[in-house]
Amino acid sequence: MADLLHARREPFVRHDQGVLDPNCHADTRKFHGGIGSLDVLRALRVSRQKCRPLSLNVQLPAGFRSDPHFQCLLREIDLLGCHLGAGQRVEQFHLGGGTPQAQPLQRLMAHLRNRFNFLGHECGDYSVDVDLHHTDWAMMGLLRDQGFNHVSIGVPDIGTDGERSATCYQNPAPIHSLIDAARTFGYRSVNVDLGYGHAWQTPHSFALKLAAIIELEPDRVQVFDYAQPPPRYRHGHHAADACSEDAKGAMRRISFEQLLAAGYQPIGLGQFVRPDDDLAIAQERGRLRRTCHGFTRHGYCDHVGFGPGAISQFDELYAQNTEDPEHYLQQLHSGQLAICRGWRCEAGDQVRQLVMERLACDLELDIRAIESRYGLIFRQYFAAAWQCLQQMSEDGLVELSERFISILPAGRLEVDAICRVFEQDVNPPGHSSSQELIDHDACL
Known part of the structure; x- marks a missing residue:
């Protein structure tokens, strides 16, 4: 079977630590087996009734086989798609896991377009992860023809292959070629993913690699800790010896210093x-x-x-497919969805997530808006977090007032750590856990 994929005073918080999950809005540690297919089917019905726009994410793990695995993927698309409406626009689409071969790619995209309402030219954000060693100009052109307008290039891990791999890691030519192809074919943005924290890395080697990437002028750079890789790198990701925490912290500081000096803006969660x-x-x-x-x-x-392993989200419901390819295959063969676990985000968690999202995205939080919407007193509800924020205020990272929490310029490098203070559980006396849920069809 052919593979589809080619294969100052120290602040209160340790600011060299990122959030638990650099790309996931949900805390997957809370996922449990009590969420199943029936929950997802009910959520799909509500989504269709409200005609909400869609974001689709297809995960193709390394080694995914064309038969029968590919047929099961198409079957899953049909099982989910038949419960959604033709009027629901696909505003975002992501194809992750590596570069597919040409024929399966064309079949997959044709199947998706027959089932879902993709937007016209350049109206949506349609992104793809590509494997540096199995993507050429012809494939970049084909991906563009299929409607992709954002591309993400992963810097390969050295692994255990000695000097040859180390040379490959430092060689910017393959990345340069793909960036040139993306520019030629008119992709809207090019992202480069760069991991840090393995034992074979040193701050010096990391700085050299990052400097070489910056010279190529990608539109975006995602810097992540190998201990907490983005979801697209978790399939087939093998644990390796880590460098010291001091070296890891130095690499993270280097990434901020070099990227800011080159004119990049830190959005948060390692994204520049x-x-x-x-x-x-x-x-x-x-x-x-x-x-x-x-x-x-x-x-x-x-x-x-x-x-x-793909994650779906509908309002407060999160649901995840099994990560075991064989179990996935068995479920779809029997005509069942492959949901194995999930989480229903309750009111307290939704308030906390909204606070973290607005701080990460706006660099400012309107305290009164939160209090008015949920009928709470912010400083009491987040008492422990407020103490941490006061410490950060003394460190010059945030500014606190009666109305706003504002992240100062020095704090922009620490957005992840600032958001972390809200991750702890909150359940103040007299405040019910059945407070109003977030209405995603309204704006805060």
């Missing part, structure tokens, strides 16, 4: 963009959002995931 990028403009206009698949310039969408 050029000032004219869609995400930077959305943040400046107060329209940036953070979803279960990262930052976006679009408003609320229902997120539908396909493939092993």
